[in-house]
Amino acid sequence: MPSAVRFAGPLPLLFALCALAAAATAAAVDPRSQVAGVAQVVEAHYHDPARGREIADGLRADAAQGTFDALHDPRDLATALTGRLRPLDRHFAVRWSPEPASAPGRQEGSPASSAPPLDRSxxxxxxxxxxxxxxxxxxxxxxxxxxxxxxxxxxxxxxxxxxxxxxxxxxxxxxxxxxxxxxxxxxxxxxxxxxxxxxxxxxxxxxxxxxxxxxxxxxxxxxxxxxxxxxxxxxxxxxxxxxxxxxxxxxxxxxxxxxxxxxxxxAANPGAEFDAGHGFRVFVSTGSPVSPVTGRNWEGDxxxxxxxxxxxxxxxxxxxxxxxAMLERGPPDAEAVDARWVLEALRAQAAAVDSAPFEDYIGGYGSVAVGTRDGRLFLRNGRRPPQDLMPLGDDLFAVADDPSLRVRFERDARGRVAALETLGSDGRASRFRRGG
Structure with missing residues (x-):
């Protein structure tokens, strides 16, 4: 990937100087001669010599027809050349950056000019x-x-x-x-x-x-x-x-x-960047992979x-x-329950399972409180952080951040929610009566 340009110094003055430098460089660039430089790089380094020569000749022909004549700004020319080359190899890229120049009054070797490049990796x-x-x-x-x-x-x-x-x-x-x-x-x-x-x-x-x-x-x-x-x-x-x-x-x-x-x-073909002169650099594919399994690669496809x-x-x-896949392998019962609970929660989330009206559940259950926030039901036990609940259907909910935990609401003979039970996939369970 192209390296990011780093700047130092007072930003308004710096950006003004960079803009002037870019404009001056743009005015000095001759599109036809620059395309010739890019074509030469492609011909010299593309992994397939015959194909590289064909691509380069195509660029030269386009330049001779005046295709790029209006692109005096090097940034525009770089973008146009990338667009012209990319369909031929997904790794092709042309970029331009101002050539290094000493700022007024700055001595070579000063801290700003000798700072190491950013180690992005x-x-x-x-x-x-x-x-x-x-x-x-x-x-x-x-x-x-x-x-x-x-x-x-x-x-x-x-x-x-x-x-x-x-x-x-x-x-x-x-x-x-x-x-x-x-x-x-x-x-x-x-x-x-x-x-x-x-x-x-x-x-x-x-x-x-x-x-x-x-x-x-x-x-x-x-x-x-x-x-x-x-x-x-x-x-x-x-x-x-x-x-x-x-x-x-x-x-x-x-x-x-x-x-x-x-x-x-x-983009299958690896390569490297090469200097094409006047601040232009070209990424050219210098190799092409072949899989021993398929006998080809994924370029373009x-x-x-x-x-x-x-x-x-x-x-x-x-x-x-x-x-x-884990469940198909027949894991031990405890592991199977845990995997199945998580799977059911993910499926319910994908299907957007509905629940009864939230009002049915909101209230106090001893040390446990149930409420709503941001359109979701939540449970809070004492001073612990609230946990969002995800509906699984039939008054059953999964804890959104940990589907191995569930909450089941119980209804009385008149259909009103009277208690809740917290359940763990490992068999843990606790029951809390409403208003208790």
């Missing part, structure tokens, strides 16, 4: 956004990047981050890895994370074909304790791209994971989901699939 915890165990013992990892690491480096932080995430869900009965906001990253991380769920040495990894030869996405070092039988679900969206697609494509075609969500971006749902519903759908 470290600040993003190497892609690991969130890790938790969801009700029903379903592990969840929200992974926003496949951060790079060197297998030969001592204690690489990106590798340690993903290992820590896997350790936190080591006792989960099923796993969900969320790739809906993951735009890609490093093949090294793809191979290593895939090895956490597949047999050592499995012939499932993409082989990248480049001008210099071929390389495999198989890891140089395998995850030591792979989970081969744990149900695994991958969440995808149209934002899921590149290395994230490689991970989903590999595990889906190996029969190891179920992909839930929508078709991914379709994306990875199709096994279960197609809108991205917003992907997590709840995957959780239900995971709980169903």
């Amino acid at each position: 470290r600040r993003g915890n190497y892609g690991v956004r969130r890790v938790e165990v969801l009700p029903g013992n379903v592990g969840y990892i929200d992974l926003r990047q496949f951060a790079h690491f060197d297998f030969e480096a001592p204690e690489p932080p990106a590798r340690r981050a993903i290992e820590a995430a896997l350790q936190l869900v080591a006792h989960a009965d099923a796993l969900v890895i969320d790739l809906r906001g993951n735009g890609g990253g490093s093949p090294a991380m793809v191979g290593y994370l895939a090895s956490a769920f597949t047999p050592r040495g499995a012939d499932i990894y993409n082989v990248f074909h480049a001008r210099e030869g071929t390389t495999s996405e198989a890891p140089d070092d395998w995850y030591p304790t792979p989970r081969l039988d744990t149900p695994l679900y991958l969440l995808t969206s149209a934002r899921t791209g590149s290395a994230a697609e490689a991970f989903a494509y590999t595990l889906q075609n190996a029969g190891r994971a179920i992909v839930v969500g929508e078709r991914t971006a379709g 994306g990875v199709p989901p096994d279960v197609a749902v809108v991205p917003a519903d992907a997590l709840s759908t995957a959780r239900m699939l995971a709980l169903e």
Whole structure:
């Protein structure tokens, strides 16, 4: 991904100077000569030499016809070139940024000019956004990047981050890895994370074909304790791209994971940025993967989901699939009850189950109070924080944040709510009389 430009100094003056610099650079740019520079970069570095030359010749022909002549602002030219190239390879991108220049009165080597660039990978915890165990013992990892690491480096932080995430869900009965906001990253991380769920040495990894030869996405070092039988679900969206697609494509075609969500971006070919002169840089695909399972890749097509749902519903759908898979395995009775209760709560939430009027339930039940907030029923026991209740039907509710807990309201002979009972999937129960 392009690096963000960092600025220092008084902001109004700085933005004014940057605007003047950008305008001056824009006026100096000749669109035809700049397109020629971009075309040369594509021809020199695209993974398929013949195809690279064809793409470059097409750019040159467009420039000769005057297609880009009106685009004297380099930002507009960069956007137009990206739009022209992106349909030919989803990784193509042209960007422009002002070339470095010393601000008036600033000496080279001063703190503002020598400040290190922002380490976005470290600040993003190497892609690991969130890790938790969801009700029903379903592990969840929200992974926003496949951060790079060197297998030969001592204690690489990106590798340690993903290992820590896997350790936190080591006792989960099923796993969900969320790739809906993951735009890609490093093949090294793809191979290593895939090895956490597949047999050592499995012939499932993409082989990248480049001008210099071929390389495999198989890891140089395998995850030591792979989970081969744990149900695994991958969440995808149209934002899921590149290395994230490689991970989903590999595990889906190996029969190891179920992909839930929508078709991914379709950007298969990895590459790098190259200088095209005058502040222009071009991301060019320098390799193309081939799966040993399918004999092809996902460029342009994306990875199709096994279960197609809108991205917003992907997590709840995957959780239900995971709980169903767990129950099909016939777990011990106590675990089965817990999983079934959570599954029933998720299904009720998806179906928007109705309840009797809230007025039937509102009131005091000894130390327990039932009321409403934000259109939902809640229960509060003493000074404890209130817990929202989700209707399951027939005067039965689940605790929204913990569906392994339920509340059942009891009615008297005249149909009025007279008591409530709190229930736990482990068999715990307490009864509270209304007004008692």
